[in-house]
Amino acid sequence: MARVLVALGGNALQRSGGSGTWSEAAAQMRQTAPVLAHLARGDTEVIVTHGNGPQVGALLRSTELAAREVPARPLDVLDAESEGQIGYLIAQELTRALHAEGVDRAVLPILARMEVDPKDPAFKKPSKPIGGFYTEDEARRHRKNEGWTLEPDRARGGWRRVVPSPHPRRWVEGDAVRALFDAGLGSRAIVVTGGGGGIPVVRRSAGVLEGVEAVIDKDLAASLIGATLGVRTFIILTDVAGVSVGFGTRWERWLRNVTLEEMERFYAAGEFPPGSMGPKVEAGIEFLKGGGEEFIVTDIPSFDRALSGEAGTRVTRGPARA
Secondary structure (H helix, E strand, C coil): CCEEEEEEEEHCCCCCCCCCCCEEEEEEEEHHHHHHHHCCCCCCCCEEEEHHHHHHHHHHHHHHHHHHHHHHHHHHHHHHHHHHHHHHHHHHHHHHHHHCHHHCCEEEEEEEEECCCCCHHCCCCCCEEEEEEEEEHHHHHHHHHHEEEEECCCCCCCCEECCCCCCCEEEEEHHHHHHHHHCHHHHHHEEEEEECCCEEECCCCHCEEEEECCCCCCHHHHHHHHCCCCCEEEEEEEEECCCCCCCCCCEEEECCEEHHHHHHHHHHHHCCEEEEEEEEHHHHHHHHHHCCCCEEEEECCCCCHHCCCCCCEECCCCCCCC
């Protein structure tokens, strides 16, 4: 069986500029689910991971508003809550789509704990913006009362909380899930895991794992999941049809079939901004270096054509041309 990992971007779960209601999220996922159900026809084993930015932001805001009556929950717990609620959403809509395709598979959400290094430099330099925007007075109060790190957002005004974004080292449940796949789980279920990068934990004395207030990049976590499960193809579904070099210039060029070596050169030359395509390309490079065979970036409308090499950006370890 071919084993494929699909990482859903935020557009698969929440419409840009939308209201953020549950019914809106369900309707958005209802448009995405048929693509996954179609992929699951035949003998393809499918694993799904996803982002959680808007959802964990909403949970943070809910915690703030309820602070006078309900004890605040730490960020790792909110990571887990968002992974659970989105896993449920995907399970609901994907089950419907599988039924329509005549595919007899369950959808199995699994919480994922991602072990990170407690000495990761990210803990000394928080950089990942989360949650909403604050005035300068509100930022000063949160810094004093909760010990948050906040930075000004000059593009949109206001201040935002920033948290560490350490690199994932090990998927805690990974070996057990791999054993289940090797025993035939992939023919019976689609696994949804690693949402929002998973739940960050560090290893303390005596092997005890402890949650930490951080956010792991979802694409880097997906790359680790792919390597752990022996995935052949890693697909990132985002809001653009592929990857380009010279973005926004007169020399802009969209990439179709690229070798790992070529993509590494583009990445080293700074072609992919850290706030958008950079982490996706980095995750794809790590996946291929970890044993994967192909890495694809595309959008939902181009998905089927990208699988056949007619759209999107496909990166392989073998010889190809951009």
